Amino acid sequence: MAIRAQHVENAEVRAANADGARSADGTLASGLLRLARWRLLAMHHAAGVGHLGGNLSAFDAMMLLHHEMLRPQDRFVLSKGHAAGAYYVTLWSRGLITDAELDSFHGEGTRLAGHPPARGVPAIRFGTGSLGHGVSLAAGLALSMQLQDRPGHVFCLTSDGEWQEGSTLEALIFAAHNKLVNLTILIDNNRLQGFGTTRDVASMEPLASKLAGFDVEIREADGHDLADMRRALSAGRERPTLVVLHTVKGYGVPAIEGRMDSHYLPLTDDQYREAVTGIGGLGA
Amino acid sequence: MRRQLCDALVERAARPDLVFLTGDLGFGALEPLRDVLDRRFINAGIAEQNMVGVAAGMASEGMEPWTYTIAPFCYARAFEQIRNDVCLHALPVRLLANGGGYGYGVMGATHHALEDYGVLSTLPNLHLFIPAFDEDVAATIAAAGALPGPAYIRLGRGELPAGTIAPAYAPWRRLRAGTGPVVVVVGPMAGPTLSALEDDAAEIWAVCELPLRVSPPPEAFVAALRKSRRLCVVEEHVAQGSLGQSLAAWCLETGVGLDGFRMLNAQGYPSGTYGSQAFHRQESGLDAPGIRAAVQAMGAA
Structure with missing residues (x-):
């Protein structure tokens, strides 16, 4: 994309933010979500990088958490580090990363690798970034809050393929055994991983029932339906909670939705224009 | 050194944020610490990767986590957690690693730690401690606990010769002045080396903190080395990544010329058989005759 076009979009994004894209009642407004999704696409397109698929599948959940769930005493850990772009844009939408800094994404000397x-x-x-750590x-974090008698809840967003890492299961055993009721683990269950579907590579399907054998509370939700996620992420927990989010890799971008190559390839100019138009015409 | 470790941490347990995580080890040694720490003593199970990651999370919340397991299960099994979660974030996690070198003896190769501080020396922000004597443990725990960043503490078995009084703990210590070659010993090999060279003119130094960038040689050592021009380094660690290699490069960089240089290192399992720590040291030439012969070959006074 031409640099000038990028600047025009950024100006529009800033203007739209200033217009009050947030809901008055504190919920995540659909306008802001659309705007942020557009910023995510623009940022990736300007940088000419891929990994977009796993960003788009996790984006709605990340936005919901950061705009409605996370209080100052709470924590968020992005275990699927390859959704960094979605994380940066989410933080931008909260005013925690500047628009200019997003422009540096993936560039030389950037802080946003x-x-x-x-x-x-x-x-x-x-x-x-290395899976199996988050x-x-x-x-x-959750155990510290308990030992220090502090309030607070920890949300950790994992990928689905990440559950093939043994260390993730070590952590689940630990969380369940230590009754970390202040921990919620989200799984971005987009069913595609690096070189195939999770079913074809190393199936743990159905993931929810496989993991239900641990002493955790299992919930499921449509990872692109805000109301459904609100329900699944609501309080009332007596055990660590594991929320399986049914998502679509590349969600919202018809050219890459559900496709393997969305894990790696950047959007072409035509695909980008089509995607932006599909979001609702912003910047088109 | 486990008893001394337990005593030192019990002493420290009044710190409200101290938390101890064990990888299901410490039976018969750490019960007093468990009693005093209560819910801050956490058996993390046989899951060292998770234990180190949890400790990193706790350190980021202002707690003071100490993890404990057998050395290889720490640095080898959980290496990526040490690198990514602890060192890249410079978090003050203290990794206690029992059984440095051939410490677990006939338990076999999987339980030995022959390359730990070489591997870990490559990581950013990590400070390594290898106490030489049981008497060093309290000072080691205090020093590691005072650091703002992460530490790895390789524990072994102190073998201070009977009737000997070790000088107060220091990262570099002259254990004995001499007119012969300068012998540098890492950690618990200090005791056997002192015994082996009892009648020798060698000057003996013990090094208990690495790598050299955080624990540089003191001036007195440099002066002794310039005078002697002969250096022998004794370590229960493979040559690659050893202090000997680091010191050789340091000599070249700082212009300290040597007429003689010798490294005594762990040789692995040359006979393919297993035995006690003493057996493996002997196979590697790290026993009294081996050390004596190597130093004497460098010339007397």
Whole structure:
């Protein structure tokens, strides 16, 4: 995309934010969600990078958590670090990363690398990217809150393929055994991984019933339906909660929805224009 | 050193944020610590990767986590958690690793730690401790606990010769002045080396903190080395990544010329058989005759 076009879009995004894209009642407004999805597409397209599929499948959940669920005493851990772009844009939509910084995504000298940085961005607590680390980190946060008698809840977003990592299961055993009721683990169950479907590569399907054998509370939701996710993420837990989000890789972008190559390939200019139009005409 | 470790941590347990995580080890040694820490003593089970990740999470919340397991299950099994979760974030997690070198003896190769500090020396922000004597453990725990970042503590078995009094703990310590070659010993090999060279003119130094970037050689050592121009480094660790290699590079970089240089290192399992720690040291030439012969070959006074 031409640099000028990028700047025009950024100006429109800023203007739209200033117009009050947030709902008055504190819920995540559909306008803001659309706007942020557009910013995510624009950022990836400008940077010419892929990994978009797993960003779009996790994006709605990340936005919902950051706009409705996370209180100051709560924590969020992105275990599927390859959804860094969605994380950066979510933080941008909360005013925690500047628009100019998003423009540096994936560039030389950026703080916003392809996976979240360990240090340098105050809103990001942990650098992740190698799968199988986030649930342990999140369990450490949740256990600390319990030992220090502090309120707070920890949300950890994992991928579905990540449950093939043994360390993730170590962490689940630990969380259940230590009764980390203040921990909610979300699984972005988009059913596609690096080189095939999760069913073809190393099936754990159906994931919810496989993991139900652990002493955790299993919930399921449509990962692109805000009302359904609100229900699944509601309180009332007596055990660690595991929410399986049924999602679509590349959600909202017809050219890549449910496709393997969305894991790697950047959008072409035509695909990008089509995607932006599909979101609702913003910037088109 | 487990008893001394337990005593040192019991002493420290009044700190409200201290938390101890064990990988299901410590039976017969750490019960007093469990009693005093109560719910802050956590048996994390046989899951070292998770244990280190949890500890990193706790450190990021301002707690003071200490993890404990057998050395290889820490640095080898959980290496990526040490690298990513602990070191990249510079979090103050203290990794207690029991059984440095051939410490687990006839338990076999899977339980030995022959390459731990070489591997871990490559990581950012990590400070390594290898106490030489049982008497060093309390000071080691205090020093590691005072750091703002992460530490790995390799524990072994102190073998201070009877009747000897070790100088107060320091990262580099002159154990004995001498006019012969300068012998540098890492951690618990100090005891056997002192015994082996009892009648020798060698000057003996013990090093208990690595790598050199956080624990540089002191001036007195440099002066002794410039005078002697002969250096022998004794370590229960493979040559690759050893202090000996680091010191060789340090000599070249700083212009300290040597007429003689020798490294005594763990050789793995040359006979393909197993035995006690003493057996494996002997096979590697890390026993008294081996050390004596190597130092004497460098010339007397």
